[in-house]
Each structure stands twice: as C-alpha cells, then as structure tokens.
Amino acid sequence: MPGLYLAALLVPTGCMALLDRRFHLVLWRAPRRSALALTIGIGFFLLWDLAAIASGHYRMGQSPAMTGVHLAPELPLEELVFVSFLAYTTLVLWGLLDLAARRRRTHGGPRGGRRAP
Numbered sequence: 001m002p003g004l005y006l007a008a009l010l011v012p013t014g015c016m017a018l019l020d021r022r023f024h025l026v027l028w029r030a031p032r033r034s035a036l037a038l039t040i041g042i043g044f045f046l047l048w049d050l051a052a053i054a055s056g057h058y059r060m061g062q063s064p065a066m067t068g069v070h071l072a073p074e075l076p077l078e079e080l081v082f083v084s085f086l087a088y089t090t091l092v093l094w095g096l097l098d099l100a101a102r103r104r105r106t107h108g109g110p111r112g113g114r115r116a117p
Contacts, residue, residue, distance in 0.1 A: 001064065001065060002064065002065070002066065002067055002068065003065075003066075003067050004065040005063065005065040005066050005067075005078050006066070006067055006077065006078050006081060008065075009078060009081045009082055009085055010081065012085065013081070013084070013085045013088060016085075016088055016089055016092050017088075019092060019096075020092050020095065023095070023096070023099055025091075025092055025095025025096060025098075025099060026088075026091045026092055026094075026095045029095065034091060037087075037091055038084070038087050038088060038091065041083075041086075041087030041090065041091075042080075042083055042084050042087050045083035045086060045087065046080070046083060049075060049079060049083070050072070050075070053072075053073070053074045053075060058074065059074055060074045060075070060076055060079075066078055
C-alpha cells in the first residue's frame, strides 16, 4: 500500500506535536528558537544522508509501502520526514526533561519538598 510508511511517520510526528502543544515544550514555548533548532537538526541529518549516498554507503531500498517520491537520487521523501521526526522528537524530549527539572526546582524536589523517611 503506497504511502503506508509515510503515514507511519506522520502519525507519531502528529502525536509529538500534540504533546508539545499540551505542555508548551518546544514550538509552543519558543517558536523561533525551536524552528531554528529543527532546521539545523534536519539540515545536519540530510547532509549526513547525502554524504552517505555520495560515498556509496547508503542506497534506497524498494518497498510497496513507500510513496515513490524522490527528493534526489537515492533520497526518498520518507527520509526527509524521518529525519524531521528524529529532530523533533529530540527537541520534545529535551523540552520534557527541562519541564521536569523546572517543576522539581519549583516544588522543592521529587515529592514537593518532603523527604522520604
């Protein structure tokens, strides 16, 4: 089924966006800074892929689940979505860790300031 792999990448990306929005972790907290970080991350991964393709270490496989859309030789559309998902997931994870650290500082520790017996 063409597009299945793309859908399998877009659904969790959408879930990350919902999580991001709910807790104001990345894009909803600092949109410009987050967009810049995403652009840098995606650019890094794409350059990495292009270098691997040019050196012969990476070749695109064939699957009926892929759309068949190529951005460059050996670089399918799904790869761009995948590296975007990786970069966004990393930022959301960083945002979750930052949120946990901020809450811990605000509430005085893991149990709201109370020490375990």
